[in-house]
Amino acid sequence: MAAARIRSDETRERIARAARRLFAEHGYERTTIRAVAGEAGIDPSMVMRYFGSKEGLFAAVSSFDLRLPDLAALPREAVGRALVRHFLTRWEQGDDGLVVLLRAASSNEEARARMREIFASQVLPRIAGIAEDEAALRAELIASQILGLAFCRFVLRLPHLSGPDAEAVVERVGSVVQFHLFGAAR
Amino acid sequence: MAAARIRSDETRERIARAARRLFAEHGYERTTIRAVAGEAGIDPSMVMRYFGSKEGLFAAVSSFDLRLPDLAALPREAVGRALVRHFLTRWEQGDDGLVVLLRAASSNEEARARMREIFASQVLPRIAGIAEDEAALRAELIASQILGLAFCRFVLRLPHLSGPDAEAVVERVGSVVQFHLFGAAR
DNA sequence: GTCTATAATTCGATAGAC
DNA sequence: GTCTATCGAATTATAGAC
Numbered sequence: 438m439a440a441a442r443i444r445s446d447e448t449r450e451r452i453a454r455a456a457r458r459l460f461a462e463h464g465y466e467r468t469t470i471r472a473v474a475g476e477a478g479i480d481p482s483m484v485m486r487y488f489g490s491k492e493g494l495f496a497a498v499s500s501f502d503l504r505l506p507d508l509a510a511l512p513r514e515a516v517g518r519a520l521v522r523h524f525l526t527r528w529e530q531g532d533d534g535l536v537v538l539l540r541a542a543s544s545n546e547e548a549r550a551r552m553r554e555i556f557a558s559q560v561l562p563r564i565a566g567i568a569e570d571e572a573a574l575r576a577e578l579i580a581s582q583i584l585g586l587a588f589c590r591f592v593l594r595l596p597h598l599s600g601p602d603a604e605a606v607v608e609r610v611g612s613v614v615q616f617h618l619f620g621a622a623r
Numbered sequence: 624m625a626a627a628r629i630r631s632d633e634t635r636e637r638i639a640r641a642a643r644r645l646f647a648e649h650g651y652e653r654t655t656i657r658a659v660a661g662e663a664g665i666d667p668s669m670v671m672r673y674f675g676s677k678e679g680l681f682a683a684v685s686s687f688d689l690r691l692p693d694l695a696a697l698p699r700e701a702v703g704r705a706l707v708r709h710f711l712t713r714w715e716q717g718d719d720g721l722v723v724l725l726r727a728a729s730s731n732e733e734a735r736a737r738m739r740e741i742f743a744s745q746v747l748p749r750i751a752g753i754a755e756d757e758a759a760l761r762a763e764l765i766a767s768q769i770l771g772l773a774f775c776r777f778v779l780r781l782p783h784l785s786g787p788d789a790e791a792v793v794e795r796v797g798s799v800v801q802f803h804l805f806g807a808a809r
Numbered sequence: 810g811t812c813t814a815t816a817a818t819t820c821g822a823t824a825g826a827c
Numbered sequence: 828g829t830c831t832a833t834c835g836a837a838t839t840a841t842a843g844a845c
Contacts, residue, residue: 585771
């Protein structure tokens with residue numbers, strides 16, 4: 438029990454952390470095994486040994502849980518703002534699983550598939566639980582606004598959307614998500 | 624006058640067209656000079672000869688004019704829908720300059736710079752011309768919704784947002800853009 | 810103007826010593 | 828469990844023949 442670990446879970450975790458950071462910053466293609474190893478302070482061949490391949494490494498660090506709040510338990514008029522605040526808070530904490538996917542999706546089909554899977558399994562059911570009609574369309578519209586915000590914030594870095602916790606952004610994007618959730622067509 | 628061209632502008636245009644299509648479909652890194660040449664039906668070295676480098680080729684095909692309508696001439700309540708319809712119509716016509724930038728921006732700083740430049744020179748002034756206050760914030764919020772829509776439509780291909788001209792999408796995203804333009808904070 | 814041939818890198822992946 | 832050494836493939840880019 439008190440003996441040292443035989444398998445180095447710590448090394449594995451160091452590699453994963455470095456990979457997450459680099460995938461989120463440079464996308465899939467421009468992140469190299471060598472760079473990940475360099476940032477983790479170990480040899481490139483260790484990355485292969487622990488994760489099998491670059492694809493395996495990406496798969497290991499790109500699946501995550503959005504940990505959405507229980508929307509059905511919230512007052513109806515607070516849902517939009519709560520959703521936006523949830524994402525901004527996660528991003529602020531440096532939890533960048535979604536950014537990894539967002540950056541990689543442009544050139545990587547596996548990243549797109551994983552993003553669709555996360556949408557289908559974690560977002561759509563929550564929306565369907567509270568929307569009265571057209572839940573699928575509403576969920577996709579919400580995804581478009583949230584992902585667009587992430588894109589402008591982390592990729593484009595537009596100044597007014599990139600602050601640590603812009604209250605005006607929560608307010609306005611929250612209202613918009615609220616409309617996508619419950620608003621009538623006209 | 625009636626003599627044949629010495630320089631082949633047609634070849635140049637064929638290369639550019641192929642490059643636009645491939646950059647829009649695969650992003651910057653996964654688009655190779657070889658593939659562009661193959662699609663254009665010429666030799667890879669010709670691409671270098673005409674555009675100097677891969678970066679030069681990208682620069683040549685990634686600058687474009689959004690051709691935004693004159694928002695100030697529209698009835699105030701029609702601006703949001705008009706903007707969304709404008710983008711959907713352009714996309715439908717296969718005019719994919721924005722998609723080229725969107726896909727390349729994830730891993731290419733030049734693409735990001737160009738996108739910010741297009742935003743600053745073509746979008747922001749128009750918005751500033753009709754918004755009463757906080758034009759910069761409002762313009763960025765609109766960009767986030769439009770770019771998010773493009774991302775979900777062309778990259779993720781979410782089914783309800785990918786149709787040729789979903790009237791429901793124009794309607795709903797139009798309302799949202801309208802809110803970003805004129806809506807009060809609370 | 811167009812193509813052939815190839816230089817110069819860079820990267821993912823493997824084999825094997827310690 | 829970690830590292831050295833290297834292979835093989837793919838890519839951008841160049842030099843030069845026709």
